Amino acid sequence: MFDNILTSxxxxxxxxxxxxxxxxxxxxxxxxxxxxxxxxxLEKMSEIPFEK
Amino acid sequence: MTVEKFxxxxxxxxxxxxxxxxxxxxxxxxxxxxxxxxxxxxxxxGTQYTTFGRIRPLHTNAVIFxxxxxxxxxxxxxxxxxxxxxxxxxxLLSRIHFWGWQxxxxxxxxxxxxxxxxxxxxxxxxxPIDIMIxxxxxxxxxxxxxxxxxxxxxHIYVAVWFYIATVVTxxxxxxxxxxxxxxxxxxxxxxxxxxxxALVQWWYGHNAVAFFLTTPYLGMMYYFLPKMxxxxxxxxxxxxxxxxxxxxxxxxxxxxHLLYSALPDWAQSLGVVFSIMLIAPxxxxxxxxxxxxxxxxxxxxDDVTLKFMVVAVTCYGMATFEGPMLSLKNVNAIAHxxxxxxxxxxxxxxxxxxxxxxxxxxxxxxxxxxxxxxxxKMAAFHFWVGTLGIVFYAASLYWAGITQSLMWxxxxxxxxxxxxxxxxxxxxxxxxxxIRAFGGALYLTGVVVMVVNxxxxxxxxxxxxxxxxxxxxxxxxxxxxxxxxxxxxxxxGKFALLATIAIIxxxxxxxxxxxxxxxxxxxxxxxxxxxxxxxxxxxxxxxxGCYTCHSQMIRPFRSETERYGEYSKAGxxxxxxxxxxxxxxxGPDLMRIGKKYPNLWHYNHMENPRNVSPGSIMxxxxxxxxxxxxxxxxxxxxxxxxxxxxxxxxxxxxxALQDLTKQAEELAADLQKNGAPAQSNKEIIALxxxxxxxxxxxxxxxxxxx
Numbered sequence: 001m002f003d004n005i006l007t008s009x010x011x012x013x014x015x016x017x018x019x020x021x022x023x024x025x026x027x028x029x030x031x032x033x034x035x036x037x038x039x040x041x042l043e044k045m046s047e048i049p050f051e052k
Numbered sequence: 053m054t055v056e057k058f059x060x061x062x063x064x065x066x067x068x069x070x071x072x073x074x075x076x077x078x079x080x081x082x083x084x085x086x087x088x089x090x091x092x093x094x095x096x097x098g099t100q101y102t103t104f105g106r107i108r109p110l111h112t113n114a115v116i117f118x119x120x121x122x123x124x125x126x127x128x129x130x131x132x133x134x135x136x137x138x139x140x141x142x143x144l145l146s147r148i149h150f151w152g153w154q155x156x157x158x159x160x161x162x163x164x165x166x167x168x169x170x171x172x173x174x175x176x177x178x179x180p181i182d183i184m185i186x187x188x189x190x191x192x193x194x195x196x197x198x199x200x201x202x203x204x205x206x207h208i209y210v211a212v213w214f215y216i217a218t219v220v221t222x223x224x225x226x227x228x229x230x231x232x233x234x235x236x237x238x239x240x241x242x243x244x245x246x247x248x249x250a251l252v253q254w255w256y257g258h259n260a261v262a263f264f265l266t267t268p269y270l271g272m273m274y275y276f277l278p279k280m281x282x283x284x285x286x287x288x289x290x291x292x293x294x295x296x297x298x299x300x301x302x303x304x305x306x307x308x309h310l311l312y313s314a315l316p317d318w319a320q321s322l323g324v325v326f327s328i329m330l331i332a333p334x335x336x337x338x339x340x341x342x343x344x345x346x347x348x349x350x351x352x353x354d355d356v357t358l359k360f361m362v363v364a365v366t367c368y369g370m371a372t373f374e375g376p377m378l379s380l381k382n383v384n385a386i387a388h389x390x391x392x393x394x395x396x397x398x399x400x401x402x403x404x405x406x407x408x409x410x411x412x413x414x415x416x417x418x419x420x421x422x423x424x425x426x427x428x429k430m431a432a433f434h435f436w437v438g439t440l441g442i443v444f445y446a447a448s449l450y451w452a453g454i455t456q457s458l459m460w461x462x463x464x465x466x467x468x469x470x471x472x473x474x475x476x477x478x479x480x481x482x483x484x485x486x487i488r489a490f491g492g493a494l495y496l497t498g499v500v501v502m503v504v505n506x507x508x509x510x511x512x513x514x515x516x517x518x519x520x521x522x523x524x525x526x527x528x529x530x531x532x533x534x535x536x537x538x539x540x541x542x543x544x545g546k547f548a549l550l551a552t553i554a555i556i557x558x559x560x561x562x563x564x565x566x567x568x569x570x571x572x573x574x575x576x577x578x579x580x581x582x583x584x585x586x587x588x589x590x591x592x593x594x595x596x597g598c599y600t601c602h603s604q605m606i607r608p609f610r611s612e613t614e615r616y617g618e619y620s621k622a623g624x625x626x627x628x629x630x631x632x633x634x635x636x637x638x639g640p641d642l643m644r645i646g647k648k649y650p651n652l653w654h655y656n657h658m659e660n661p662r663n664v665s666p667g668s669i670m671x672x673x674x675x676x677x678x679x680x681x682x683x684x685x686x687x688x689x690x691x692x693x694x695x696x697x698x699x700x701x702x703x704x705x706x707x708a709l710q711d712l713t714k715q716a717e718e719l720a721a722d723l724q725k726n727g728a729p730a731q732s733n734k735e736i737i738a739l740x741x742x743x744x745x746x747x748x749x750x751x752x753x754x755x756x757x758x
Contacts, residue, residue: 022557030296048135049279
């Protein structure tokens, strides 16, 4: 069924490279955000289950 | 700041708790029956509805979707309301979700023993039920997102992220893996074939572990563990990093279920790399859980709920270290197809899912009934007997798995297989199967004690169906649904979208090349579609769940090519809807069973395997000798297969029955000539035709066995 749609994709190699770049940048951004995050804010977040 | 008064819905939480417990007991009982069947075939009870091949899918579906599924909804509905400071979005949707899910479970419990199965592991339910699952899941999603949108707490607690990822991903997995063409009301063929079907199936299977058995439970851990310990989670930063890493990486690792198979090598390597990476986010979760208890370990001594949590989180850590180790190709070469894998998943199921559920139940039931636990002693007994049960279960199967694998691979100094008879390796581990059943029985004993304890607890109190609460309203500008796409600008909307993008990228890159590039599945000219009789036989093979004990995948090891024959090639499976590679060898591989034995051998073997293999643990399939083959859907089957790309000539469906009858009569005549009282219109004939065809195409050999 699917094998008749396309027999090859031009430049398939760009897929993994592209995704690696996306993820790497995302994690970089995430790490930076986490390291810079406001301590008070994080504390407040972790207290949420205890608020009456 | 106006303070609003509202109430939490505890009744729905209680209902899901009851459903989880009831189906948990049922699912584990079925598991115990399957365990007994493996060392004493008499427990197959002599009916087709209770044979291992049909019972095993019933057990896995009951434990995963009924026991764990209902426990997820219990914990999620309780914690979501409280961290959002809002009642569930709609009581009606809660009810529809509850009863819809239970209806699905009941239908599964009816259809699976009847042999109505799609033959794909953990996705065995047939197409009408698949559609129901999707609909009920959408109801659940609306209810959940509705609650998040009307929350009175501006910030979204970490548990909720895990819930959002769960809802979104399970929907994607279920829909993609269940695309199938119906041929009748309870029979369908998946649109994927062979290698592609295997890839989609294990992308689904592996991520069912990720997003059904892991993320919702981590979410519950992040709410209930701090509540029990009376202190916030160890590191909120860690929870953020570990959440995103977990959902990004998990989605890629599916191919580790297919190492050394006919799957293209690049896909296998991708699976291995991401599996190793998975240690980090998984252990991030475990460390965060265990370190939440820092300075509170004295509480663990006398608080039984915390005891359950500690063992659960520890088992999570063990299973998520073991998983990546099993993904290393050299380890997988030994472990795959053996009981080692069964031990691994039960560390997860019994330890992580089971114990976390019990811990939450012991904590939650007294609270919603406004009472205290009936007996701490009974709960402590449950804890110890359950832990012992896990130890007996896992240790015996590790022993069994490694023993059997080494026996399969053992050569004599002369270079021939030391144990050429597969049955010898089975008989060797029968005592371990007995110990496993004992471990399971211990575990179940603990659960029964819990049931008594919780009933007594509930009777000593009164259910507070609507728990009063109050909180200031959120600033209205925060959630504004005045325009259609505004929801995307809210945090939960962004979250859901990001999570979806993350898992779709991973899934797409894993699968698209295998679907699109011909080079991934080299064609083999001599591989031809099944004849109508063989197709019918294959459907019987699927119906009876043969894949639960027999693989159709010879790995390229000398020990396997010696034992079974030529290793399996990707091109051999192009007409297999669904693929039947299997994941466990309780019996030998069947890839090259075709023409290996005469028809009469199969006839006698299916009637009672012990006729030809003394000591075999395979169930009798004597009803196949008596039941007439149902050809009423043959035409639609041929048509469906043609739609899926199997090259049956146009109009062949009209001729199919004639061809089938001719082949069946020839086969029956051969059996009669050799003294078997065979009739050509019975199911056994079709099954033998399929078995004799299996794996023979690449030999280009059309002669029959003399």
